[in-house]
Amino acid sequence: MAENHKKAAGRLCYLCNQRRAALKRPKTLEQICRECFYEVFEEEIHQVIVKNQLFKPGERIAIGASGGKDSTVLAYVLSELNRRHNYGLDLFLLSVDEGITGYRDDSLETVKRNEIQYGLPLKIVSYKDLYGWTMDEIVKMIGLKNNCTFCGVFRRQALDRGAALLKVDKLVTGHNADDIAETVLLNILRGDIARLSRCTSITTGEDGPIPRCKPFKYTYEKEIVMYAYFKRLDYFSTECIYSPNAYRGFAREFIKDLERMRPRAILDIIKSGEDFRISTSTKMPEQGTCERCGYISSQLRGLPLWEVR
Numbered sequence: 620m621a622e623n624h625k626k627a628a629g630r631l632c633y634l635c636n637q638r639r640a641a642l643k644r645p646k647t648l649e650q651i652c653r654e655c656f657y658e659v660f661e662e663e664i665h666q667v668i669v670k671n672q673l674f675k676p677g678e679r680i681a682i683g684a685s686g687g688k689d690s691t692v693l694a695y696v697l698s699e700l701n702r703r704h705n706y707g708l709d710l711f712l713l714s715v716d717e718g719i720t721g722y723r724d725d726s727l728e729t730v731k732r733n734e735i736q737y738g739l740p741l742k743i744v745s746y747k748d749l750y751g752w753t754m755d756e757i758v759k760m761i762g763l764k765n766n767c768t769f770c771g772v773f774r775r776q777a778l779d780r781g782a783a784l785l786k787v788d789k790l791v792t793g794h795n796a797d798d799i800a801e802t803v804l805l806n807i808l809r810g811d812i813a814r815l816s817r818c819t820s821i822t823t824g825e826d827g828p829i830p831r832c833k834p835f836k837y838t839y840e841k842e843i844v845m846y847a848y849f850k851r852l853d854y855f856s857t858e859c860i861y862s863p864n865a866y867r868g869f870a871r872e873f874i875k876d877l878e879r880m881r882p883r884a885i886l887d888i889i890k891s892g893e894d895f896r897i898s899t900s901t902k903m904p905e906q907g908t909c910e911r912c913g914y915i916s917s918q919l920r921g922l923p924l925w926e927v928r
């Protein structure tokens with residue numbers, strides 16, 4: 620960040636041609652000033668929201684808030700845009716406490732501060748209350764293998780339950796362009812055509828109880844970090860202590876390497892995912908519902924009975 624800062628200093632901003640450039644924009648490599656950076660960063664997100672008709676006036680929206688950089692910037696920018704452009708949204712923070720000591724307990728403290736800083740009501744739902752156990756207990760029992768898969772499934776359901784308690788119309792998450800490009804690549808590597816065809820959708824679950832959208836679908840992770848840094852936003856920056864997902868880590872590093880050579884690579888991977896056409900002869904897996912808890916499941920049985928309350 621400091622090097623980037625130094626390289627840009629001394630020149631005039633490429634966009635306004637008035638103020639000194641303060642940074643090199645990761646997405647375009649343009650040398651621009653802070654003010655122009657804030658403007659293009661926020662305006663691009665506004666355009667994504669408008670073009671994709673993500674929200675309707677009067678809607679209640681829950682922001683999936685983990686305390687990390689993405690969801691913290693999302694909460695901040697969405698409140699700003701809501702005010703500036705009169706979206707007419709009622710915004711809420713929704714956090715899931717997975718019960719991971721030394722990680723989620725600390726990041727939730729950040730979300731509690733964000734609740735006050737941004738004036739957004741916060742709802743916390745926990746695995747302990749919903750299912751009767753914490754991830755600490757699960758990891759003690761099953762170890763680190765597959766624990767991310769378990770946790771991902773449970774978090775999805777917990778967010779739905781929290782959203783239902785808040786009576787919101789939609790849930791937004793801080794998934795960014797890097798996350799989506801990474802998922803496209805992983806689905807190709809795994810030959811998972813069903814997931815590949817839906818992982819680039821900006822809104823999902825429209826046929827379910829609570830649709831989800833990703834306003835940061837085209838927002839670069841590096842720009843989110845820069846924005847949070849320059850705006851001095853209060854966020855928690857530690858990785859989950861139980862996330863040893865080496866395969867995903869490899870895809871992430873690969874995309875970072877591509878980005879270094881060609882910043883557009885992230886957008887190009889997303890575009891490839893969006894334009895992918897599935898042959899009509901490809902057999903798609905059917906999505907079912909769990910025979911025990913009734914929640915959506917890729918297999919007949921979703922969560923084991925003892926896990927759902």
Ligand SMILES: Nc1ncnc2c1ncn2[C@@H]1O[C@H](COP(=O)(O)OP(=O)(O)OP(=O)(O)O)[C@@H](O)[C@H]1O
Pocket residue numbers: 682683684685686687688689690691713714715716717774791792793794798
């Ligand atoms: N415990 C949680 N409670 C509420 N929302 C969550 C939680 N964990 C993840 N999310 C939502 O899912 C998004 C993607 O989560 P992921 O685990 O990939 O985190 P991330 O990329 O580190 O994002 P962040 O920087 O916001 O933590 C987050 O931006 C957030 O909106």
